[in-house]
Amino acid sequence: MSRRTREINRVTGGIISISLKLILLALVCILMYEGVTRGYSFGHEIFAPAPMDQEEGVSRQVTVEKGMSAIETGKLLKAQGLIPNEYVFAIEASLYEYEIHPGTYTFNTAQTSMDMLQILDDSPGVSDEDEKEEE
Numbered sequence: 001m002s003r004r005t006r007e008i009n010r011v012t013g014g015i016i017s018i019s020l021k022l023i024l025l026a027l028v029c030i031l032m033y034e035g036v037t038r039g040y041s042f043g044h045e046i047f048a049p050a051p052m053d054q055e056e057g058v059s060r061q062v063t064v065e066k067g068m069s070a071i072e073t074g075k076l077l078k079a080q081g082l083i084p085n086e087y088v089f090a091i092e093a094s095l096y097e098y099e100i101h102p103g104t105y106t107f108n109t110a111q112t113s114m115d116m117l118q119i120l121d122d123s124p125g126v127s128d129e130d131e132k133e134e135e
Contacts, residue, residue: 052081052082052110057111058081059107060082062076062080062082062107063103063104064076067102068102070093077089081109089113092117093117098120098121100117100120100121101123105119
């Protein structure tokens with residue numbers, strides 16, 4: 001191999017090495033940006049929850065079974081379109097030490113997840129036994 005060929009290979013190798021380092025740095029920056037923005041959004045949902053609807057909203061009846069965890073209740077509420085994220089609901093329940101009582105509840109899409117947690121914690125919903133007594 002001639003001296004000129006070795007010099008070209010060394011320069012080419014240096015350029016490729018620098019290019020790969022720049023690509024890696026760009027990927028790290030993109031991942032950091034995504035992580036920070038998603039983390040902020042998630043934290044904002046926990047500490048400043050917003051209702052699904054700003055106006056009147058739609059009322060929906062939900063039955064919480066005995067022994068359901070906060071994440072299971074969150075999944076139920078999300079399936080009904082009452083909350084946007086079941087994990088935020090579960091974290092709020094744990095963070096603010098809310099207890100979820102079984103029963104049948106009527107929630108509105110204009111309520112926040114914190115409003116729903118307060119209702120689930122404060123008063124047991126209408127149970128099947130209560131409905132039978134009313135009849």
